[in-house]
Amino acid sequence: MISAVCQGVSSNFEGFKITTVRTTRFKRVEVGYTRHGVGECLVLLHGFLEDSSMWDGFVANHSDQFDMITVDLLGHGSSGCTGYVHTMEEQAEAVLTVLKAENIEKCVMIGHSMGGYVTLAFAELYPERLTGFGLFHSTAYRDSEAKKADRERAVNAIMDHPDMFVELTIPRLFASNRHDEMKAEIEAAIDLAKGHSAQGIIANARGMKERKDQSEFLRKSSVPILFVHGNEDPILSNELARKQTLGCSHITTHFMDGVGHMGHSEAPEKCFNAISNFMNELVVNG
Ligand code: MLT
Numbered sequence: 001m002i003s004a005v006c007q008g009v010s011s012n013f014e015g016f017k018i019t020t021v022r023t024t025r026f027k028r029v030e031v032g033y034t035r036h037g038v039g040e041c042l043v044l045l046h047g048f049l050e051d052s053s054m055w056d057g058f059v060a061n062h063s064d065q066f067d068m069i070t071v072d073l074l075g076h077g078s079s080g081c082t083g084y085v086h087t088m089e090e091q092a093e094a095v096l097t098v099l100k101a102e103n104i105e106k107c108v109m110i111g112h113s114m115g116g117y118v119t120l121a122f123a124e125l126y127p128e129r130l131t132g133f134g135l136f137h138s139t140a141y142r143d144s145e146a147k148k149a150d151r152e153r154a155v156n157a158i159m160d161h162p163d164m165f166v167e168l169t170i171p172r173l174f175a176s177n178r179h180d181e182m183k184a185e186i187e188a189a190i191d192l193a194k195g196h197s198a199q200g201i202i203a204n205a206r207g208m209k210e211r212k213d214q215s216e217f218l219r220k221s222s223v224p225i226l227f228v229h230g231n232e233d234p235i236l237s238n239e240l241a242r243k244q245t246l247g248c249s250h251i252t253t254h255f256m257d258g259v260g261h262m263g264h265s266e267a268p269e270k271c272f273n274a275i276s277n278f279m280n281e282l283v284v285n286g
Contacts, residue, residue: 021052021078024101026094029080032072033098037063040283041107042275043095044070045115047137048204049166049193051077054112054264058272066279069107071098073118075200084199086207088114092122099129108282110134110226110275113235113261114204120214123221132282134226134275137261139236140218140244142211151209158201165201166193175232175260185265215244218251224285225251226278228271230259252278 021032044055052070059068072079074086111119116138158165170190229241245251254274263271
């Protein structure tokens with residue numbers, strides 16, 4: 001069976017499982033993805049230590065509006081690792097392989113955090129393929145020198161203690177004053193992250209460390225862009241989030257109070273409305 005299966009219907013974005021995964025080959029490995037729904041094509045990319053299931057709630061609620069493809073990026077979920085560094089460009093190439101396998105010429109692409117870095121690489125490499133794109137808790141800036149040093153330390157830690165790395169990293173992605181309230185979501189995210197191989201985690205941490213600055217590219221984009229940011233995001237300060245979008249009429253921004261880096265868990269309704277409104281405007285404006 002090839003098509004994705006959506007089980008359970010609810011209006012609060014919880015309790016869904018998009019179960020069946022399609023696969024294609026990229027280099028020597030399998031890349032897993034799902035396709036579900038009808039309408040404009042929307043490609044959804046997850047972040048570091050996540051997989052395509054982060055979008056299940058959105059997919060289940062919008063299958064009558066959009067034709068949605070959710071991809072497991074290299075080294076995540078059902079997708080293999082091609083080596084020990086997955087650059088954002090290589091990830092973008094893997095996503096292109098999925099689009100070709102599905103005969104998709106053009107789409108809108110939205111990426112969460114690392115998925116946003118891949119989206120930027122894709123937009124630069126294959127501009128003819130996108131009618132719009134979105135950064136969901138993500139940034140066009142490259143890593144600072146301090147962040148690069150953190151990544152190096154992380155790579156060493158992952159080699160010896162991958163589970164401990166995950167247990168320390170995941171809670172820090174949620175708004176710090178909501179950890180009690182979000183306990184179940186944090187635990188679920190930790191469990192999922194522990195399923196990743198150490199090679200996958202390392203290859204992606206290194207790829208993020210190497211990524212280039214795309215802030216000029218963002219500012220000069222000729223297609224509409226969605227930018228969703230949580231004001232309590234511990235990964236990206238409000239100052240940097242605002243700076244990269246300031247004065248850009250082609251960028252639709254949403255800055256949300258009480259939300260960290262994990263809007264799909266922390267404020268699913270608000271975040272998913274921002275995405276569907278962006279899609280609907282693109283359709284109306286052709
Ligand atoms: C992510 O959520 O994808 C990562 O935290 C992004 C990053 O580390 O830069």
